[in-house]
Amino acid sequence: MAEVTKVSKAQQKAVNKYISNNYDRINLTVPKGKKADISKHADKYGESLNSFINRAIDERMERDSM
Template structure:
């Protein structure tokens, strides 16, 4: 089935209005690992990565002192 130019424009407009795009690079073979893990839980790679990021954000924000960043040694007086 051929997609009309109007349909292509509509899809492009929808994607721009509703999604952010971010490209990531990873070591060779990592993509296959993610694809396998996502498939094992019945998710797309995209959804698997989004869920992993959301879980990390939730975990980090719940950790004590999470907003202060990495612990640093305090200078002695």
């Protein structure tokens, strides 16, 4: 059984403040079922969905700037 870690409200508030100060959010919309496909692909290569999307964007921007 997975171990459950409790996070205090103060800890969560600190994390949320850090994220809002250091990151921008993008709301990405994909067709039904595609999120699962993308997640599965990212997981296959040991990446989170977020890191996979960021890497894909970075690689495309790099390729387009050549």
